[in-house]
Amino acid sequence: MESAAWDPTLVAGILGMSLLAFAIILFMLIYQRKLVSQQLQVQQMEAKLQKELVNAAIQAQEKERKRIAQDLHDEVGAMLSTVKLSLNSFTKNTDNEVVQRAQETKSYIDETITTVRNISRDLLPATLERLGLGDALEELCEKLDSPETRVQFHQMNEVTRFAPQSELALYRISLELINNAIKHANASEVNVSITQTDQLQLVVEDNGDGFDYEAAKQKPSSELGGLGLKNIESRINFIGAGIHYDSIPKKGTKVTITLHIPNQNH
């Protein structure tokens, strides 16, 4: 091997190359971070705006539902009751055929009144407004319970009342999750439980097919496979709650929702 004195030109060249490489690395570290953080800021602003839009849409949707429910109950329901009352005058008619027709019409009106009440209740569950989330969920589970799918409700302790929009959001999320378990996961058993300690914990657990959270989330919301996850996510973000999915294929899904409820004594 050859041995010679240090060549200043070669040393300068090596130093120059090393410094250039070092400068490139430094540039990448500093400038890239600056650019990406700027881009992130823009994305965060866009996401915030998007969230505000979704929140406004949810609020507008609930407001409209409430208005329609009230109109159905107060106006259509009242009008139908009036029609039913006025039909009573026909039952005193001597003509048997008129009486029979009046009775038939009365039974149709009764059915219509029941349907209107059901639609109104679905749009705005009166129990939720009157008695709170626990009672409303119990009523919901009883309504959805069937021999094919047992839907059971468990309330571990007293649940205090909290913000109506949060109660309504949790009610709608529970409905979505139970429907998913029945329609998509083919569950034969669904358990809904609610506990309140320093925070509210709502658990919806089923023994259905389970699902891949990441894959389902990637699907467009128009697809049925989306399972309304985006809808649930929007409502969770809207009330500032947390949600955790725990799903095992062919074993079932457990969804845990936690919500911090501000102490109302203060």
Next chain:
Amino acid sequence: MYISVSSVLLPAIIGLVKFSNLSKILKTLGIFLFIVIPIEGTATYLALNNMNNLTLLHGYTIIEFTFLSAMFYQSFDHKSLRKSTLALIVAFSAFAIVNAFFIQGIDQLNSYSRGTECVLIILMSLAYFYEIFKGMKILRLEQHPMFWVTTGALLYFSGNLLLFLFYRSDMWAIIHSVLNIILNVCFAIAILKDAKKRNESWNQPHGIQP
């Protein structure tokens, strides 16, 4: 000199301990380091016994280029870059073999192959940085394992390029040793960052935190 030779033990030992926790890219680096140890050991043994160890360098150059290129291949997003990397591995290996047997000779310093390797790895490092820069996806680059691999490679091969082309044994002893230590420290950081990153991603829950 001995510190430089044994510096490969640092990333190799960390790689061995964390191997099951590493991503595919860093596993490639781990395997490379496990291969380097016996080669470095044999080269040192031959040098200590005043025997020519340059033959080993011909094989080592091909192995080093193949493994480093394989890591860049796995990191590149663009198909054209990936294809070019594969083609370069084949072309460079062929050139290094031809150089060993027909141009510079198997018992001579393979400065042509080493020089070419330096230029190609520098180009791949720059291409990787350019892709990151265009992609705008990574905020904290220093937390990214491949950033440390590329940093080590860029510093090592940029500093050594002229040294390989215009070989001076006295300069080699100092400059190459320092750069080799830097390279191995960067590799060690990359392995640690990768193992940490994988641990964190496994512990992340599915859903939304309040």
